[in-house]
Amino acid sequence: MSSTDETRPPVSGSPAIPGYGSGQGNGGAGGAKNPRRRNGYHPRRQLALVTYNVRTLRTDEKIVELEDEMSRLRWSIMGLSEVRREGEDTITLKSGNLLYYREGDQLSQGGVGFLVHRSLINNIITIGSVSSRVAYLILRVSKRSLKVIQVYAPTSKHPDEEVEVMYEDKSRAIHKSKTYFNVVMGDFNAKLGKRGDGELRVGEFGYGQRNSRGQRLVPLKMR
Template structure:
C-alpha cells in the first residue's frame, strides 16, 4: 500500500472504518501486508499475472478475530464478532475483454462460495459486480436503497438473484 494505500488508510481513520472491501486492486498475488499504521491488507489477484483483484483492509482491532481467509476471484474473510461468526465477502466481476464463459464462471464461482457459507453465519457482500439493477420498488430497495442505476441488465439480474439467496 503506497500512495493510494496511504490515502485509503487516512480515510478509514477519519471515518472510523474498521473493515473496508476494495476491488480493481493493482497488487499481484495472494498475500497480506501491514501498513505503518497497523492496518492489514489481505488481497488476491484474479491470477498470478493479473492486477485486477480484490482485498479487505482491516483495522488492528479486527486482525485477531480473523478465523479464515479464502482467496479466489471472490475473496472472503471470516471473523468472530462477540459470539457471532461473520463472513465478509468481496468480489470483482470483470467485464471488459471477458468472454461470456469467463463471466458465467465468475457467477458460478460466487454462487459456490455463497452455498458453502453455513446458514447460521452473517454474510456481508461488497464488491463491484458490474451490473445495473435499476431503482425498482417491491422489496428490492432493501438491498440497494433505491439507488439503482439504469435499466436492469443481465448482470443486474444476477446481482438481484444473488441477493435473494441471502434472505
C-alpha cells in the same frame, strides 16, 4: 521528507498472521488461519463494512493514500477491488491495519482483497480467496461468526460465461464454511436501475435502466 513519510511508512514487511505473509505470497486461496485469535470483540461495537474499487494498490504509496482517505471515515472492514498487486499475501501495515490481497488473472488489472481495521485483527478466524475475483474473510463477532465475501465482477467487455464463473466462485466462498452471518459485497459491474413492481430485493432509490448484468444480480441468493 514529508510528515507522511516520517509518521507512517507504508508497509512493515512482517506477516500479519504467524506462518503466513512471507512477502512472496502465502497461498492464501486455501485461507490463512489466525492462531492468535481471541474473543475480544466488544458486543456493542458496530461494524462498518465498506467496499471500494481502488483502481490500483500496486505501490506502497497507494496503500498510504488509501489509509489517509479512510482516516476521515468510520470503517471496520473494507472489501477491495482492482488491487493490481503481484501475488497473494497477508501483511500488517505500519498503521496496525491488516491488508490481504490476491492479484488478478493479469497483473495490470483485477484482483481482490481486504483492509481490516487494527481493532479487529484478533477476531479474524480465516482470510483467503477462492479465485482472483472472490475473496472471503471470517470474523468472530461477539458469540457469532461473520463471513464477508468481496466480489469483483467482469466488466461488460467480458463474455457472460466469465460472469457465471464468478457467481459460482461466490457460491464456493459461501459454502467454504458455515457462519452465522453472511455478507456479499463488492463491484458487480452491473446497473440495477429502478425497482420493479413487487420487487423486494432492490431498494427504492435506484436510478436509470437496468442492464443485463443487473438482471443477473437481482435474484442473487446467499447459497
